[in-house]
Structure formats: C-alpha cells, structure tokens
Amino acid sequence: MENQDPAVVDAIKASGESTLEKANAKAKTKFDQFINISLNIAVTGKTGSGKSSFVNALRGLQDDDEGAAPTGVTETTMVPAMYEHPEMPNVKLWDLPGIGSPNFKAKKYLKDVNFKTYDFFIILNSERFTEHDIMLAKEIRKQKKSFYFVRSKIDNDINSEKMKKGFDEQKVLSIIREDCQKNLKELGDPKVFLISSCHLEKYDFESLQNTLEDELPEHKKDALLQAWPVCSDACLEKKINMFKLMIWAVSLASAAVAVIPLPGLSAACDVVMVVSFLTRCYYAFGLDERSLTRLSEKVNKPHLKDLAKSKLVTAIREKALARLQASAALAGISAVEYLLSLVPVVGSVAAAGISFATTQYLLREGVNDLANTARVIRKEAGLTFVY
Template sequence: MENQDPAVVDAIKESGESTLEKAKAKAKTKFDQFMSVSLNIAVTGKTGSGKSSFVNALRGLQDDDDGAAPTSPLECTMVTAMYEHPEMPNVKIWDLPGIGSPNFKAKKYLKDVNFNTYDFFIILNSERFTENDIILAKEIRKLKKNFYFVRSKIDNDMSSEKKKKGFDQQKVLSIIREDCQKNLKELGDPEVFLISSFDSEKYDFESLQNTLEDELPEHKKYALLQAWPVCSAATLEKKINMFKRMILAASSVSAAVAVVPFPGLSAACDTGMVVLFLTRCYYAFGLDDRSLTRLSEKVNKPHLKDLAKSKLVTAIREKALARLQVSAALATIATVEYLLSLLPVVGSAAAAGISFATTQYLLIEGVNDLANTARVIRKEAGLASVH
C-alpha cells in the first residue's frame, strides 16, 4: 500500500480489510444496501380510520397529489394496495384491508394479506382500538414480527377540544393515550403513537420514526430514514449525518490509484455515483419542488422555494427525474468538471488525481451544500429548533 494515496490507505484500514479490492467489495455491499435495500411497511385498520392519508404522509404526498392513495369516503380498501415511495421505489407502503371485514376474517387474515411480505405492521385507528386490533397484534407477535399502534386524526380531536373552556392540549393528549392503552392492557401496555397525517411536525410522528429506526435492522434503517418525511430539525440532522457516514463507503467503491492520464477530471471519479448520491440527498432533505411547496403552504411563506438557490440545488432540480434510476442519474450531469464548477476550492481534490479523493471531496462538499440549504429553509420557516 506504500504507493497508494494516504487517503486510500486510511480507507482500507478503516474498512478492516487488507487490500484495496477487498475494501472496495465491502464498501460496495454497504453502498448498494444504502441505495436500494427494500423496505415494506404494512398499514392496516378499519375503513375510515385514515389509512390512506397516513400512507400518503409517509410518502411525502398530500391527498390530492398525483399518485396519492385515494381518500374519498366512497373508497374502501377491499384488496391489498401497494404504493411506492415517489423517490425511493425500493420503499413500498401497503394499504391492507381492515381486519374483520367480510372478506378478511381474523383467523386467516395474515395468510390472506401475505404476511411474509412486510417488515413490520402499523395498526391504525382513529378511535379506540378494538378486539380485532388486539387479535391481529397477537397473531403478528406469534410470527415474530413487530407491530405499532397508531392513533390517527389527532388534529380533529384537538380542533374539537379547543372549543371547550379550559382547553389544555397536553391533558387532552394524555387522556386519549390512556384511553387507547386501557384497551390494549392484555398486550402488555404497548406504546401508542398519536399522529396527524396532515402535520408531521406535531404530536408523535417523530417519536414513531425514532422507534421504528431503533427496532429495524441497520440496513433497513437506511431506507426508513431516507424515505421518512422531514418532520423536525432533529430528523433533518439525522438524515444529514447518515449521508455523511456513507461518504466513505461511496468513495471507496470508486477508489483507484491511477493518475488521471489527460487534462480534465472526467476519469477522476465515478460521476454517476456522485450524481445519484447527491440527488438522493436532495430528496431526503426535502429540497424538491413538491416538498418545498407543501412546507411553504403549511407556514404561509411562499418565498421559501426561492431560498433553495444554490448552484447544486438548481442543477439537480433542473436535471433530475422524478424517479431515481441509476441510468437516469448517469445522464443528469454529464461531466465531473460541471460538478466541480458548482463547488468551491477544487484544486486540492483535483490534484490528488485519484478517484477516491475526488469522489470523497465532491460528496462532502455536495452534502454540506444541500444540508446548509435545507437548514436555511427550515430556519426561515420557523422550524429550526432541534429538541
């Protein structure tokens, strides 16, 4: 390793492997998991409990967006419906028929909905949890998978209770939580998450994310955190730190020791990887037009979109496709020179003349650029505090 760049040598040592090729193979496995690991989330509950709105919220969509799960009161989930995440097709959210409906009896429900498909179950209700919910939870437990109770439409409860004298939001939330848990005693007092599908910044939406993240295998956490909507400043920082931790793996995949043999830097890094990685950041940090429009409307500040004006953000917005595919990403930004022109002080990375150093530099600078843009937007929206 004495002829290799010190940065590459350090990367090999950190990987725990003895050679560059072994380090690259290990890094590639980790990077591939990060970018494409599947996650299948099952959402079940009785008709009218707000399942479709919850499915849309997890996908970062409003109920009237193109591709959103239908929420009309005339719509009734009688068959299993699968919805891909708009920017991460490897994350799928399944809207399951309510247990106890005529076509889905409790005893054979899990077989009918293909139980093994899902990584975990969300059992959702807009009122008290019922005997059918408890039966389903017991069956899921028997089969060694996790389930989570989510009490939906908390915004409706708050709107109603605000009309009463002496309204105390925390007291109302405590009463609702205790009432839900009272019906679930025989399951050992499972946690109940109180959420509004229309305001992920409030109530237990972030707490639900934290719990899911804690209980998923590490490679599944990558998919969850990338796909989960930015529901708080803390969530944004988690996303930023996750992408920063993955930079070494991404850089190692493209590691090479040959000096660039001609002027220019197109051979000095894996352009497609850089573009794909930074485009995924762009969506995960909520910098796409749909996310910014939703945030602007929520806080009544139409100018928020104007703050996402860094050259890198603009380049991704103008070039990226709605669906992330590697082939599409390769075509978005044609040369490394163009990427480098968007970022400052490129000489030191360029001089290294190796794929690892150039890729690492671009990813560090790119993630920082996108992260700082997202922070500025949240601060302007009045949502900058990390609790």
C-alpha cells in the first residue's frame, strides 16, 4: 500500500480489510446492501386502531395524499396490503388485517398473512391491549421474531384530558403507559411506545426508532434509518453520520481504482453510484418537496421551501441528476465535472483531475451541503433543540 494514494490507503483502513482488492469487494457489497437491502415492516392490531395512518406516517405521507394507505372508521384492510416507501422502494410497510374478530386464532392469522415475509411486527392499539394482541405476540415470539407494542392516537387522549382541571400531560402519559403494561404482564412487561401519527416529533416515536435500531442487524438498521421520517435533531444527525460513514465504501465502489496502482493514474467515477448515494441522502434528510411542504404547513412557515436552494439540492429536485445518471455511460468526464460544479468548495480539488481523492471529496462535501441545508431548515422551523 506504500505506493498508493493516501486517500485510498485511508479507505482501505476504513474497510477493515488488508488489501485494496478485498476492500473493493467489501465496498461493492456494502453499497449494494445500503441501496437495495429489503426491510419489511408488518403493522397489525385491532380494527380501527390507526394502522393505515401509522403506515402513512412512516412513509412520510398524509392520509389524503396520493398513494397513501386508505383509512376509515371501519376495517379497510381485508388482506395484507404492501406499501413501498415513496423514495426507498427496498423498504416496504405491510398494513395487515385487523385482529379483533371473535374467531381470531393467532397461528392461523400469521399463516394467512405470510409470517415469514416480515422482519418484525408492530402491534398497534388505540385503547388497551387485548387478549388478541397478547395471543399474537406469543405466537410471534414462539416463531422467533420481534414484536413491538405501539399505543396509537395519543394526541386524542391528551386533547380530551386537557379539558379537566389540574391537567398534567406527563401524568396522563404515565397512566396510559401503566394501563397498557398492566395488560401485558404475562409477556414479561414489554415496553409500550406511545405514538401520535399526526405528531411524530412528540411522545415515543423517536424512542421506537432507537429501539428498532438497537435490535436490527446492521444492514437492516441502515435501511430503517434512511426511510425513517426526520422527527428530531438527533434523528437527523444519526442520518448524517450514517451517510458519512458510508463514504469510504461509495468512493471505492464508484471509483475504478487499480489493484496495482500506476503513478499518475486517475480513477474513473461511476456517476450512477454517486448520484444514487446523494439522492438517497437528499430524501433521507427530508429535503424533497413533499417533506418540505408538509413541514412548512405544520409550522405555518411557507418560506421554508425557499431555504433549500443550494445548487446540489436544486439539481436533485429538478431531476438534473436523474438525467445525468441516465446518460452517465455516455457522459464521461463531463458528467463528473457537472457534479463537481454543484459543490463550489470541491472546485480547487478537482483541478488536479478526477482522482479517487476527488470522488471521495465530492461525496463528503455533497453530504455536508445537504446536511447543512437540512439543519438550517429545522432551525428556521423552530424545531432545533439542544440535546
């Protein structure tokens, strides 16, 4: 490695491998997993508990958006309904039929909804958890998969309690949590997450995310974090860190770095990989038009969308990068130069040619550009807190 570019040597070290050849192979595997690994989340529970609204919230959609899971006061899900994440189709959410029927049998239910499809189950209820919820959890545990109890529509409970004298929100939440856990004692006192699908930034939504991250395999965790809505500063910073930690892999996977280096040899840049990575970053940070529109309406600040105006953000929004990706095979060096021009600070580095180090620097500065834009928007929205 002594004759190699120091940036390549650093990337090999980051890979944990001993040779460039092994590091290249690992980088390609990691990039493929990062973009394509499947994550299937099953959402089930009592009819009318808000399963469809929860599925929509996880997909960054409102109930009346195009492509949203249908909601209603009666059971709208009669068979398992699969909904892809709008921007990350490898993440799929399954809205399963309600489990409140008198003839409910957990074993048969899991067979009917194709149990093996899902990575884990969210068991949802808007009231107390029932014997059906417990029966289902026991059967899921017996078949060695994970389940998580989510108490939904917490905002409705809080709003109704606000009318009472001496209202204390934390006390109300404690009472609800204790009531839920009391009914689940025979399962070993599992954690219950209190959620509002309308207000993801409140209550236990972030705690649910943290728990899922802790218990999922590494590659599945990356899929979850990419698709999970930005519900706090801490969530955003986790996403930023995840993308930064992937830069070594994308740099190696996208650059045709020779195993036996030749002096002065520049690396070709696979524009498709770089564009896919930065576009994923853009959506994961909530910089797409739909996410910004929803946020601006929520905080009543229409000008928030105008803050996402860096050249890179604009290029992704206007599909300029998608067109570049489609023509990457023909674009050659000019495609890379276009990418470099979107992040001004990269210009001086690029002057020496499209080397591996330049590709790596482009990715680093591109992620920083998108991350800083997302931070500015959250601050202007009044959502920035000190942790």
